[in-house]
Amino acid sequence: MQLRRWWILAAVAALALLVAACAEDDADDVDEVDDEVEEEVDEDVDVDDDEEVDEEVDEEAVDDLGLAEEGVLVAGSDLDFEPFEFIEDGEEKGFDVDLMNEIGERLGVEVEFVNSGFDTLLTQLDGGEFDVVISALTITEERAETVDFSDPYFAANQAMVVQADSGITGVEDIEGLDIGVQAATTGADYATENFEPDATVVEFPGTPEAFTALESDQVDAVFIDLPVASEQAEGSDALELVAEVDTDEEYGIAVQMGNAALLDAINATLAEIVEDSTYETIYSEWFEGDVPEQFQ
Amino acid sequence: MGERLEDVRRLFFNWEVMTATFPELLREGLPNTLMVSFGAISIGIVFGMLVALMGISHRWYLKVPAKVYIDIFRGLPAVLTIVLVGLGLPAAGIRPWGREARIAAAVALGAIATAYIAEIFRAGIQSIDKGQMEASRSVGMTYLQAMWLVIIPQAVRRVFPPLTNEAIAIIKDSSLIFVIGLSIGQRDLFRVGQNIAQQSGNYSAVTAAALYYLAITIPLTYLVNWLDTRLREGPKEALPADDLPATAEPGR
Numbered sequence: 001m002q003l004r005r006w007w008i009l010a011a012v013a014a015l016a017l018l019v020a021a022c023a024e025d026d027a028d029d030v031d032e033v034d035d036e037v038e039e040e041v042d043e044d045v046d047v048d049d050d051e052e053v054d055e056e057v058d059e060e061a062v063d064d065l066g067l068a069e070e071g072v073l074v075a076g077s078d079l080d081f082e083p084f085e086f087i088e089d090g091e092e093k094g095f096d097v098d099l100m101n102e103i104g105e106r107l108g109v110e111v112e113f114v115n116s117g118f119d120t121l122l123t124q125l126d127g128g129e130f131d132v133v134i135s136a137l138t139i140t141e142e143r144a145e146t147v148d149f150s151d152p153y154f155a156a157n158q159a160m161v162v163q164a165d166s167g168i169t170g171v172e173d174i175e176g177l178d179i180g181v182q183a184a185t186t187g188a189d190y191a192t193e194n195f196e197p198d199a200t201v202v203e204f205p206g207t208p209e210a211f212t213a214l215e216s217d218q219v220d221a222v223f224i225d226l227p228v229a230s231e232q233a234e235g236s237d238a239l240e241l242v243a244e245v246d247t248d249e250e251y252g253i254a255v256q257m258g259n260a261a262l263l264d265a266i267n268a269t270l271a272e273i274v275e276d277s278t279y280e281t282i283y284s285e286w287f288e289g290d291v292p293e294q295f296q
Numbered sequence: 297m298g299e300r301l302e303d304v305r306r307l308f309f310n311w312e313v314m315t316a317t318f319p320e321l322l323r324e325g326l327p328n329t330l331m332v333s334f335g336a337i338s339i340g341i342v343f344g345m346l347v348a349l350m351g352i353s354h355r356w357y358l359k360v361p362a363k364v365y366i367d368i369f370r371g372l373p374a375v376l377t378i379v380l381v382g383l384g385l386p387a388a389g390i391r392p393w394g395r396e397a398r399i400a401a402a403v404a405l406g407a408i409a410t411a412y413i414a415e416i417f418r419a420g421i422q423s424i425d426k427g428q429m430e431a432s433r434s435v436g437m438t439y440l441q442a443m444w445l446v447i448i449p450q451a452v453r454r455v456f457p458p459l460t461n462e463a464i465a466i467i468k469d470s471s472l473i474f475v476i477g478l479s480i481g482q483r484d485l486f487r488v489g490q491n492i493a494q495q496s497g498n499y500s501a502v503t504a505a506a507l508y509y510l511a512i513t514i515p516l517t518y519l520v521n522w523l524d525t526r527l528r529e530g531p532k533e534a535l536p537a538d539d540l541p542a543t544a545e546p547g548r
Binding site: 119120122123127128142143145146180183184192196200201202203205210212215217218 | 379382474487490494495497499
């Protein structure tokens with residue numbers, strides 16, 4: 001009995017390998033044919049589209065943006081980062097959401113948000129699941145190796161939040177503390193570089209977990225982007241924002257590497273939005289104080 | 297299609313990224329995953345037996361709590377149980393393990409394992425013929441003696457396969473413990489893989505972690521199967537030749 005089972009297992013494995021090998025060979029051939037067919041279809045559609053679209057949207061042909069699905073811009077985001085992106089009453093809300101919707105409207109496409117974990121957003125973008133990632137994403141050289149970034153659209157620093165009665169007054173008190181961060185964020189990188197080994201950096205998948213851990217005393221502080229830190233500190237009497245750290249970070253919208261058409265369109269639209277003061281309108285809806293000079 | 301396959305290969309099966317990930321997975325991820333999982337399974341076996349015995353009791357004050365416990369912990373998603381134990385209990389001031397996330401995780405997964413294993417043991421115990429208990433009692437054993445010396449040893453042997461299933465489920469669920477926060481040194485296989493994936497922008501590091509899970513779970517399955525067979529039949533060489541069943545083949 002046992003022997004026979006092994007045989008079946010081996011046979012199935014061999015078969016699977018064979019199929020995989022064949023599929024790979026065939027796939028290339030089929031692909032070429034497919035591409036040809038697709039091109040033909042595209043051309044056909046273009047002829048129809050151009051006549052209609054040209055009248056509505058100026059020169060920008062919608063299907064030139066390199067979107068996976070025509071007319072729909074799929075934006076990946078970790079919708080747990082108030083006030084930048086969050087879900088309230090079943091709707092996506094926040095600064096990033098409003099900005100992206102404005103960009104989409106001006107490009108003549110519908111923006112569809114897909115909620116995902118922050119630490120996998122860029123991999124998913126690379127894998128073609130989204131057209132863009134807008135998620136309070138700081139532009140870094142490291143990230144720019146796998147994706148292309150738009151021009152900056154927000155300037156942010158990092159901040160530290162502690163329990164109001166903790167007696168911790170700033171980053172000079174971190175010795176021996178457990179500091180919660182959100183995984184894969186620039187705040188996490190900064191904390192690991194500057195606070196370890198004096199303090200222990202504890203990574204969480206999202207901001208809700210990090211702040212819950214802080215309130216239930218599992219960590220002593222949370223180190224995260226300033227706007228989110230102030231939002232959380234204002235929302236709870238038990239929490240207090242005690243330190244701001246100047247990290248000169250700028251957020252950008254990420255697109256797949258080499259998608260120049262979409263990147264150019266986004267950059268041009270961003271400039272427009274800043275220029276005609278729509279940026280200011282959106283900014284003042286979510287943040288207090290003046291719009292930073294570079295976005296006026 | 298060919299391009300798609302190439303994408304999958306590049307993103308998930310990049311051998312360079314995978315081999316670069318193996319050492320860190322082995323050093324940090326594997327010990328932590330094993331520690332949390334086997335901690336949880338141990339908790340599950342001890343308390344699972346207790347809850348099973350309570351569950352088959354005729355006394356309501358033993359039976360009802362056991363049923364309620366099983367219903368709750370079998371019905372909750374693992375990730376919620378982990379959050380409730382890892383973040384909720386400390387919020388309520390209950391923190392016997394301080395801030396050690398791995399112990400909290402083992403306790404949470406152990407609580408889940410207890411519920412499932414209790415049901416497995418109950419089924420095993422109830423599958424043993426009633427006559428055995430009656431016979432044991434009639435030679436003067438107490439209920440607990442009969443249970444412990446006669447019924448349970450047979451029951452445990454019968455439920456080896458479902459117990460292995462549960463152990464494998466727990467090993468896999470241990471990949472969820474990241475929700476309660478892990479510092480460097482505490483990270484499990486999945487988390488180490490994810491960290492590297494996010495640094496390299498390539499998911500192959502997680503695939504590498506997947507191979508480690510298989511390297512634990514597959515041998516475990518076959519080890520238990522072997523043990524199961526051996527417990528049923530005893531060591532082969534001990535059997536005199538003419539006692540071998542006519543259909544005997546290697547391995548069975």
